[in-house]
Amino acid sequence: MFTISERNFFSRRCVWVNGPVIVGAGPSGLAVGACLREQGVPFVILERADCIASLWQKRTYDRLKLHLPKKFCQLPKFPFPNHYPEYPTKRQFIDYLESYANHFDIKPQFNETVESAKYDEACKVWRIKTVSPIGCEVEYICQWLVVATGENAERVVPDIEGLKHFGGEVIHACDYKSGEKYQGKKVVVIGCGNSGMEVSLDLSNHNAQPSMVCRSSVHVLPREIFGKSTFELAMFMMSWLPLWLVDKILLIIAWFILGNIENYGLKRPSIGPLTLKNTQGKTPVLDIGALEKIRSGKIKVIPGIKRFSCGTIELVNGEKLEVDSVVLATGYCSNVPFWLQESEFFSKNGFPKAQNNWKGKSGLYAVGFTRKGLAGASADATKIAQDIAKVYKDDLKQKKQKVSTHRRCISTF
Numbered sequence: 001m002f003t004i005s006e007r008n009f010f011s012r013r014c015v016w017v018n019g020p021v022i023v024g025a026g027p028s029g030l031a032v033g034a035c036l037r038e039q040g041v042p043f044v045i046l047e048r049a050d051c052i053a054s055l056w057q058k059r060t061y062d063r064l065k066l067h068l069p070k071k072f073c074q075l076p077k078f079p080f081p082n083h084y085p086e087y088p089t090k091r092q093f094i095d096y097l098e099s100y101a102n103h104f105d106i107k108p109q110f111n112e113t114v115e116s117a118k119y120d121e122a123c124k125v126w127r128i129k130t131v132s133p134i135g136c137e138v139e140y141i142c143q144w145l146v147v148a149t150g151e152n153a154e155r156v157v158p159d160i161e162g163l164k165h166f167g168g169e170v171i172h173a174c175d176y177k178s179g180e181k182y183q184g185k186k187v188v189v190i191g192c193g194n195s196g197m198e199v200s201l202d203l204s205n206h207n208a209q210p211s212m213v214c215r216s217s218v219h220v221l222p223r224e225i226f227g228k229s230t231f232e233l234a235m236f237m238m239s240w241l242p243l244w245l246v247d248k249i250l251l252i253i254a255w256f257i258l259g260n261i262e263n264y265g266l267k268r269p270s271i272g273p274l275t276l277k278n279t280q281g282k283t284p285v286l287d288i289g290a291l292e293k294i295r296s297g298k299i300k301v302i303p304g305i306k307r308f309s310c311g312t313i314e315l316v317n318g319e320k321l322e323v324d325s326v327v328l329a330t331g332y333c334s335n336v337p338f339w340l341q342e343s344e345f346f347s348k349n350g351f352p353k354a355q356n357n358w359k360g361k362s363g364l365y366a367v368g369f370t371r372k373g374l375a376g377a378s379a380d381a382t383k384i385a386q387d388i389a390k391v392y393k394d395d396l397k398q399k400k401q402k403v404s405t406h407r408r409c410i411s412t413f
């Protein structure tokens with residue numbers, strides 16, 4: 001048995017990384033790793049979970065499919081297999097990411113949660129401290145730090161009056177797997193983003209009785225317009241037309257295809273869907289069947305919740321509902337402010353202060369924070385790897401020159 005001081009001695013290590021440290025082994029971290037590998041730059045990826053892409057493997061429901069066509073979701077330098085459908089399933093996406101990591105020989109350090117990262121001005125290096133589930137601590141020291149912990153690192157759990165006294169099951173959407181066990185149950189889904197809509201649809205498909213809370217407003221667009229992806233069509237229009245006009249066209253088409261969603265208790269925001277995404281990061285819902293269920297009354301839309309009490313919820317309109325279970329589809333947030341000790345590049349909400357920014361000072365980078373999904377992460381990853389590789393290769397050249405000058409001096413001597 002170790003004494004305390006012996007245990008501390010053995011459990012604290014210090015590792016110099018000759019290259020960048022990437023925090024997070026999700027699609028963004030893997031993409032940076034792959035691009036660095038191609039440039040011949042060594043790196044270390046630190047991941048708190050015991051697998052790659054933990055969001056996809058551990059924190060998503062069974063029925064999940066990519067909601068954008070596959071060509072917008074593949075990572076750099078390695079396309080999806082040809083036989084994959086236009087909208088790959090979660091399993092297919094995970095298989096693709098596993099092959100991606102194998103192909104580029106990416107082996108993250110699993111079970112290492114980054115607890116703090118700080119730039120050491122005196123030594124001009126980043127000091128990154130991790131802790132493992134059994135309490136082992138490691139300090140990584142490096143020249144570059146790539147933040148790849150994602151826009152959805154932590155669940156958002158709202159503080160609603162009485163929630164603690166509800167008594168029934170309350171889970172977040174990240175712990176929801178399938179509606180199978182909710183058959184015949186009255187379930188309130190709080191939130192009407194893509195998660196809220198898809199969880200409600202899944203519950204309804206499993207013969208539960210879902211009621212979905214829509215406390216403010218939401219844009220719902222069809223996933224496809226005349227067989228073409230709405231996202232792709234929007235991208236095409238945006239290269240020719242101003243954003244406000246593309247928004248107007250999308251809303252008119254959505255009205256023709258889906259009808260007036262306000263008839264079903266859903267309010268549309270006053271700002272257009274793409275402008276809202278660009279300015280406030282709020283993603284429009286791409287409908288894959290929930291709206292039809294709402295129209296037919298199988299999913300009930302309800303306003304905000306005033307308070308919970310034992311087995312009951314009271315809505316802001318005074319109505320009271322008896323409920324068996326609650327699913328909090330209330331979204332996610334970044335966790336960067338909890339561990340990165342820096343306030344120039346990242347703002348308090350854990351996103352870079354300037355939109356579309358991927359490069360900070362002193363070798364700090366951010367990948368996957370531009371609210372542009374997997375396509376945005378791939379674009380960031382390519383730029384980051386090129387930027388780091390340039391400095392890394394210049395440094396290497398200088399070191400080699402110094403060594404050869406030194407050798408010439410020795411041989412002359």
Ligand SMILES: Cc1cc2nc3c(=O)[nH]c(=O)nc-3n(C[C@H](O)[C@H](O)[C@H](O)COP(=O)(O)OP(=O)(O)OC[C@H]3O[C@@H](n4cnc5c(N)ncnc54)[C@H](O)[C@@H]3O)c2cc1C
Nearest residue numbers: 024026027028047048054066067113114149150368373374
């Ligand atoms: C249900 C759901 C469905 C989605 N579907 C789509 C879609 O179809 N298309 C699309 O483009 N986007 C989709 N997204 C958005 C999605 O989050 C991203 O596209 C993608 O997962 C982002 O990858 P990432 O690597 O940036 O973040 P993540 O996938 O979240 O990966 C970040 C990794 O960092 C690790 N990590 C976090 N904090 C630490 C720490 N302190 N120390 C060490 N490791 C840490 C996490 O464990 C995680 O593995 C979806 C999101 C959700 C929630």
Ligand SMILES: NC(=O)c1ccc[n+]([C@@H]2O[C@H](COP(=O)([O-])OP(=O)(O)OC[C@H]3O[C@@H](n4cnc5c(N)ncnc54)[C@H](OP(=O)(O)O)[C@@H]3O)[C@@H](O)[C@H]2O)c1
Nearest residue numbers: 065066067158191192193194195196215216283329330331
């Ligand atoms: N198939 C797919 O590809 C897929 C599936 C699911 C999710 N996603 C992606 O994952 C990301 C997260 O989506 P998400 O739906 O989980 O989160 P989200 O888009 O942030 O939506 C959160 C929802 O919860 C509501 N909410 C928050 N707090 C509330 C409260 N106290 N009371 C009532 N409602 C509350 C919000 O309402 P307000 O608007 O009023 O704040 C909003 O409707 C998005 O980028 C999304 O596109 C993709």
